[in-house]
Amino acid sequence: MTLGHPHSERYWHEVETFDRERLRELQLEKLRTQLVHVGENSVFYRRQWADAGFDPRSVRSLDDIRSLPTVSKTDYVQSLREDAPWGSMLAAPLRDVARVHFSSGTTSAPTPVCWTNADLDRWSDLYARSAYSQGIRADDIYQVLFGFAWFVGGLGVANAYARIGATVIPGGSSETERQIDVMETYGTTAVSGTPSFMLHLAETAERLGRPLSGNRVGRIQVGGEPGGAVPETRAFIERAWNAKVFDGYGSLEFQPIAWECEEQSGGHIAEDFALAEVVDGETGEPVPDGTPGVLVLTHLDKQATPFVRWWTGDVVVRDSQPCACGRTLSRLPGGVRGRADDMLVIRGVNLFPSAVEAVVRKFPGASGEHQIVLDDSMKDPNTGFATGIKLRAELPADDADAAHRLENAIRAELTVRCVVEAVPYGSIERSTHKSKRVVTA
Numbered sequence: 369m370t371l372g373h374p375h376s377e378r379y380w381h382e383v384e385t386f387d388r389e390r391l392r393e394l395q396l397e398k399l400r401t402q403l404v405h406v407g408e409n410s411v412f413y414r415r416q417w418a419d420a421g422f423d424p425r426s427v428r429s430l431d432d433i434r435s436l437p438t439v440s441k442t443d444y445v446q447s448l449r450e451d452a453p454w455g456s457m458l459a460a461p462l463r464d465v466a467r468v469h470f471s472s473g474t475t476s477a478p479t480p481v482c483w484t485n486a487d488l489d490r491w492s493d494l495y496a497r498s499a500y501s502q503g504i505r506a507d508d509i510y511q512v513l514f515g516f517a518w519f520v521g522g523l524g525v526a527n528a529y530a531r532i533g534a535t536v537i538p539g540g541s542s543e544t545e546r547q548i549d550v551m552e553t554y555g556t557t558a559v560s561g562t563p564s565f566m567l568h569l570a571e572t573a574e575r576l577g578r579p580l581s582g583n584r585v586g587r588i589q590v591g592g593e594p595g596g597a598v599p600e601t602r603a604f605i606e607r608a609w610n611a612k613v614f615d616g617y618g619s620l621e622f623q624p625i626a627w628e629c630e631e632q633s634g635g636h637i638a639e640d641f642a643l644a645e646v647v648d649g650e651t652g653e654p655v656p657d658g659t660p661g662v663l664v665l666t667h668l669d670k671q672a673t674p675f676v677r678w679w680t681g682d683v684v685v686r687d688s689q690p691c692a693c694g695r696t697l698s699r700l701p702g703g704v705r706g707r708a709d710d711m712l713v714i715r716g717v718n719l720f721p722s723a724v725e726a727v728v729r730k731f732p733g734a735s736g737e738h739q740i741v742l743d744d745s746m747k748d749p750n751t752g753f754a755t756g757i758k759l760r761a762e763l764p765a766d767d768a769d770a771a772h773r774l775e776n777a778i779r780a781e782l783t784v785r786c787v788v789e790a791v792p793y794g795s796i797e798r799s800t801h802k803s804k805r806v807v808t809a
């Protein structure tokens with residue numbers, strides 16, 4: 369089919385409903401072509417694969433790439449340094465690079481990621497496909513509420529909705545009141561933006577006495593942060609806007625990864641664009657559907673800055689059963705559940721230190737400073753698995769029962785067993801950068 373036209377009334381592209389076997393065949397064919405391209409054009413991968421004794425022409429199955437090391441953000445930053453400013457992963461000549469976006473660079477120098485015209489065309493088509501699956505059609509009036517400068521969000525979605533034929537208003541992510549004016553005046557029916565900006569718009573509109581529930585916006589595509597997959601946050605935005613919220617998941621390196629369809633039951637992975645592995649964070653071995661693991665992605669057709677076995681660090685749960693919408697592309701129910709480097713597993717319950725922190729922070733009398741201590745006293749002696757957590761927390765010295773109440777609070781809110789060790793105020797080491805919240809005894 370030609371890019372830019374829907375395949376049917378319901379589906380943008382026929383690949384969305386391929387049976388899994390046919391999809392895997394397509395993935396293998398694309399993977400082989402892609403790896404040859406990468407091996408021929410990227411200095412970084414050519415060297416890495418030579419070291420690993422890997423010949424891209426020898427690939428016979430999708431599992432063959434598991435012999436390759438994963439590539440992380442640290443590797444990417446390193447590759448940028450060794451061949452500044454574009455990096456040794458670049459696999460297209462600079463004259464073919466048509467666009468570059470940058471990371472926000474909160475902890476390091478902003479990292480560039482490049483697209484050729486073919487890459488941009490593909491990106492737009494994938495986003496158009498996701499918007500189409502959410503019910504967007506040519507008669508929609510669509511206001512982009514993602515930022516445009518540097519960030520991948522704004523231009524990415526603007527081009528995609530235009531491809532469907534919707535009327536696109538590139539609003540951006542500031543000038544809150546003007547955005548509300550435009551929505552009302554022009555009858556905007558669909559928007560995209562971060563969950564934070566959607567909440568801020570709703571709050572502002574409420575304060576101005578012009579609640580958003582009264583306008584025509586019926587569909588909101590959110591992304592850029594995990595809020596859209598958090599049920600409480602989603603419900604809040606849906607109520608405030610009187611509209612459906614669709615969670616989206618992408619990154620600078622992969623645009624897009626997964627977007628929800630009208631069923632709102634977890635984003636469909638763009639599996640014809642990115643080969644997805646879900647692996648155990650410790651062993652790197654694949655985990656079955658339904659089990660949390662780290663998402664590892666390989667581009668199947670990206671020319672300019674391709675990633676092979678990109679370690680996203682994001683913990684997801686995959687479901688490869690067909691969706692009620694008829695699409696067969698795997699889904700990620702619950703979106704991104706957290707970051708791999710942070711996650712603990714206690715009796716099968718995934719526990720992120722941030723959740724413990726939330727309980728400690730609001731506990732009366734606690735300073736907020738705390739550490740999760742991993743030691744043998746909280747492990748099943750037979751299996752070695754953790755059965756609970758030990759929590760060291762600064763609590764008031766004159767309140768002997770505080771530790772007990774904090775234990776109960778953790779158990780009630782997080783459903784994990786907890787033993788609290790109360791320590792005096794000021795006894796846990798402070799950090800000006802990132803606090804070490806998990807320690808091994």
Ligand SMILES: [Zn+2]
Nearest residue numbers: 629691693695
């Ligand atoms: Zn679906």
